[in-house]
Amino acid sequence: MSAPPIENQKLSLQIIGKVTAEFATILTTSALAFVEDLVKQFTPHRDELLARRLERQQQIDVGQLPDFFPATAHIRQDNWQVGPTPADLQDRRVEITGPVDRKMIINALNSGAKVFLADFEDAQSPTWSGLIEGQINLRDAVNQVIEYHSPEGKRYQLNSQTATLLVRPRGWHLPEKHMLWQGKPIPGALMDFGLYFFHNAHTLITKGSGPYFYLPKLESHLEARLWNDIFNYAQDALEIPRGTIKATVLIETILGAFEMEEMLYELREHCVGLNCGRWDYIFSFIKRFHKYPDFVLPGREQITMTSHFLRSYSQKVIQVCHRRGAHAMGGMAAQIPIKNDPQANEMALTKVRADKEREAKDGHDGTWVAHPGLVPIAVEIFNKYMPQPNQKDRQLETIDITAKDLLTLPTGNITEAGLRNNISAALQYLEAWLGGNGCVPINNLMEDAATAEIARAQLWQWIHYPKGVLNDGRKITVDLVRQTIHQELESIRNQVGEPRYQAGHYPLAAKLLEQITTQDEFAEFLTLVAYEHLP
Structure with missing residues (x-):
């Protein structure tokens, strides 16, 4: 579908959060008209897909365990590839994630990681001020004018060489109560995506990069198709060639794991990879089978990536991505360096090294860390096992990962x-x-x-x-x-x-x-x- 012009529209979006003079530079009439167009076009479909989640849950509740869909077998069997990967996303060996506060953005972009995921979702408490300040911070980062002065008098600014910026909008389920359409909160995802894309897409393109995104908590290929429709609509509206937007899908739901190949297919013009969002994946596993008395998991400290169901899902991501020419990204190392306890610090870093070595050896094209102090360790490991920009040429075709593998319960106890x-x-x-x-x-x-x-x-x-x-x-x-x-x-x-x-x-x-x-x-x-x- 083609998008109408965004000029001279009478806005029906209602803003009930504060709008300071600084906030008004983000919440411009043109930007809000663009967001309103997205809301009008896509909120009804978003609502339908959330209703489908409830229907799917009801099916699971009465014993219908997930499996790979026969109706989409042709997608899994056909020969197709995702679109080309931009130059600044070819090497993603280490990515750092964090919220969209000003100091974090500067430190992450300067961290030495290849990619910074600026997160409006799990790492960001969605207060109105935090979200709009985050949009201001990202705009300033894209324009390379971002600075931060700490209360102690320290000045933070960008280095000459920085990480490639990706942005994660909120999941489909999260509303934005400070922005109303027809009296109801709009989808938070459309606000996050719309404001960032409107203000930064052209600037990013002129700098040789582009509007790049992480898509969270998708549960079906139909939800991926919705994002693809939004991308096409948004690109048309701003007269940007289709396929300029590039996205990586987080496989962080158990239902999404059974449709990851179909998700890639739906987004194939825009998608450059899949990521193992493993902590949310564990949560999704518990949630979707919460009616099953036998699906009780042991303590979370015992559920590691060597557990069969998680190792299988990780290998499935590699297998699917490399078959289709996409990056297969590994999971998060959440450890923080322990400065006052060298022994405990070394024990923690040993776990990080083992985790990253497993990912690199298995065939992942990159990994995540949560703290700048872990970037050098992860870089060293991936440099050792992956000296080239990625290892998408490595195939795992000999591994047959079944529904049973993805649904095998981890063992352990509860202390x-x-x-x-x-x-x-x-x-x-x-x-x-x-x-x-x-x-x-x-x-x-x-x-x-x-x-x-x-x-x-x-x-x-x-x-x-x-x-x-x-x-x-x-x-x-x-x-x-x-x-x-x-x-x-x-x-x-x-x-x-x-x-x-x-x-x-x-x-x-x-x-x-x-x-x-x-x-x-x-x-x-x-x-x-x-x-x-x-x-």
């Missing part, structure tokens, strides 16, 4: 320490998220929303099913979880001190965590429940 860690991590993350921070250091790991989602999902699962038993024989009950929430909350209070506790959102975090883990119904997303409490 009291694991129970407490889930509760403490969820409390600390949720408190920070409610305060506007979506990327939080917890126990020497840089955590985002996926960690809190896994933690609370496991707590719900352990409470509701007979297999939710600690290794000392105690059944995990509502009373035990409530008691442990209060104990961990008190422990956090002692750690952070009374002033920080009183100034924070700890009681609300505890209330929401207790509510979402003990109620009868499994909540689809913790962030949707908590979003009601954000300014």
Whole structure:
């Protein structure tokens, strides 16, 4: 479909968030008209696809386990390739991710990583001010005028050589309550994508790069097709050649794993790769099978990428991508260097090295880290095992990955320490998220929303099913979880001190965590429940 001109339109979008003079440079009439066009054209289809998710969940609930669709077998069997990969995305050996705050953007672009993923989704608490300031920060970064002056007087600015910028808009399920159309919140994804694309696409192209994106939490090839339609519409509207937008799809849902090849196909003119979003993938696994008493997972610390279902999914990503000429990106190393404990630091870095060596040897074309301190380690490993820009020529055709492989349950047990860690991590993350921070250091790991989602999902699962038993024989009950929430909350209070506790959102975090883990119904997303409490 062709897009109407965006000039001289009477806007029907309603902005109910504050619009400062600085915010107005992003929320221009032309930019809002562009976003409104996207909203009008694509929100009804987005709503239909979310309804299909519910229908699919109902099918799973009554015993219809996912499998590869016979109806799309021709796509998996036919000979086709994705479109060409731009020069600045050929080498993606190490990518760093983080929220869209000003200091983070500068440090990440300067980190030595090949790519920086600026995240409006899991690493960003979606406060109105944080989102619009993020758009300002990205615009300034694209125009190479971004600076940051710390309270201590330190000045941050871009180096002459920086990482390639990719942006992750919010998932289809997340609304933007500060921007209304027909009285209802618009899809957050359309705001994030629309504002960034409108303000930066032409500038990026003139600089020899382009508007590049990561697409989160897709559950079907139809959801990928929607993004492809949006890309074509947006490019037409700004008179940009189709295929200029390039995207990488995060395979971070169990249903998406069964349609990854079809997703590539739907986006083939625009897609350059798939990524193993493994923490959200674990959460999705629990969520989609939450009605299955036998699908109770062990403590999350025991669910590693060597678990059969995760290793299989990782290899499937490599197999599909390399068959189709796309990059197969590995998963996240969330470790933070531990400066005051050399022994603990070396133990953590040993885990990082083993994880990255496995990815490089298996055939991944790159990997993720959450902290600049891990960039040199990941670069060194991929340089060793992948001296060329990528290894898309490596094929895994001899490996046959079946539905059974993707659905094999990991083994392990549930410990009291694991129970407490889930509760403490969820409390600390949720408190920070409610305060506007979506990327939080917890126990020497840089955590985002996926960690809190896994933690609370496991707590719900352990409470509701007979297999939710600690290794000392105690059944995990509502009373035990409530008691442990209060104990961990008190422990956090002692750690952070009374002033920080009183100034924070700890009681609300505890209330929401207790509510979402003990109620009868499994909540689809913790962030949707908590979003009601954000300014």
